[in-house]
Amino acid sequence: MTDNPSLTARQQQVLDFIHAHQRETGVSPSLREIQAHFGLASPFGVQRHVDALIEKGALQRLAGKARGLLHPAHHPGSALVNIPVFGVIPAGLPTDAVQEADTHISVDAASLGVRANAKLFALRVRGDSMIGANIVEGDVVFLTPREPRPLDIVAALIDGESTLKRFLLQRGRAFLRAENSRYPDLIPSTELIIQGVMVGLLRTGTS
Amino acid sequence: MTDNPSLTARQQQVLDFIHAHQRETGVSPSLREIQAHFGLASPFGVQRHVDALIEKGALQRLAGKARGLLHPAHHPGSALVNIPVFGVIPAGLPTDAVQEADTHISVDAASLGVRANAKLFALRVRGDSMIGANIVEGDVVFLTPREPRPLDIVAALIDGESTLKRFLLQRGRAFLRAENSRYPDLIPSTELIIQGVMVGLLRTGTS
């Protein structure tokens, strides 16, 4: 995370390896695994690098525990939700079968205001039909499958394509409205398939 | 993450504890730590619960490695950036000193399109001055400290308060423009302190 300037080149290498190993395998490496990676003949050299890293605050350790190295910025309780990003056309998404996802986005559950075990999915927004809700092309919208309430923004399956619209009720009948006056209301002829209700949005880039 | 219905009550308890332990300490618990938590007298009972969980796909293991339990949904290579969220007034933020942050948001670095060790911070947007860029009150804007380029959206320090504006150049002179015609351009009288350039945005809630 941090390029601490007070680290020696070797210490930085070790730190990078530890972080990389955690990313790849999910657990921190043992001293001997680090040793093997650098081709060292003794675990003690590694141990002092690790000690130095801890001394300098670049690493944190659960003393005595195996594989107890972790980021100093470790924040307890921050559960992650892993959100699959489907394309713009997630036809048949509500099935239980695992859909092929383009990407995954990991976000802190607390930041999104959802439970840690929330089942979310995401769609990339295409078009400008929700511009009135300040949702633009390229935005990634997080959705959760649940019953929509009036004024919720929902992803609905219409003609085999998924679109983002606001969910409204009029005289007990549900219909969808774009947040753009150039689009007409969508009054479902048959049935309305709601795939999910928007719970958040992620935009990347500055423009 | 998943409430697998085929798990027995005890197995679910063990699974929950493993996940909770990972969240709190950052590493997965050893069999004996699980044993101690449930007040069992033998590590072997735990071992078979864990075996069953792996069998049912609710857990994944690095065989033979200490503390090698992890989520089956583990996605290698997803480095996280831990983003401190300052308030609406991060006065003097560019200092090296660690500022008190209200919250932290963890996001997948790849999803944000930034390097894994990017130094980001976040601000909660107040006001409607950037409505034209579809950034509204309550949005959380991710920023990185770097030199702004024309058309970048930046957080600038004006009169001790941080505001979000678009960065522009005219005849070599920098000035700031709100994306809302009701706000005038800001032409810096003295110097322009740019705290960061916007690289992303997170919105929570549906409205």
Added chain:
DNA sequence: CGCGTCTGTGTTCACTTGAACACTATGACC
């Protein structure tokens, strides 16, 4: 040169931890 820091070697020890086996108890189901 002498000093200190960083780096690496070879080795030893004790604790941690996963893996395994035989046996018992409980409850569901036929």
Added chain:
DNA sequence: GGTCATAGTGTTCAAGTGAACACAGACGCG
């Protein structure tokens, strides 16, 4: 009552692992 899956006990073993010590080479610095 018999059978089976789930759950738990007591124990043993070997591998994984952190921690430690003495010693040596490389390098910068005064």
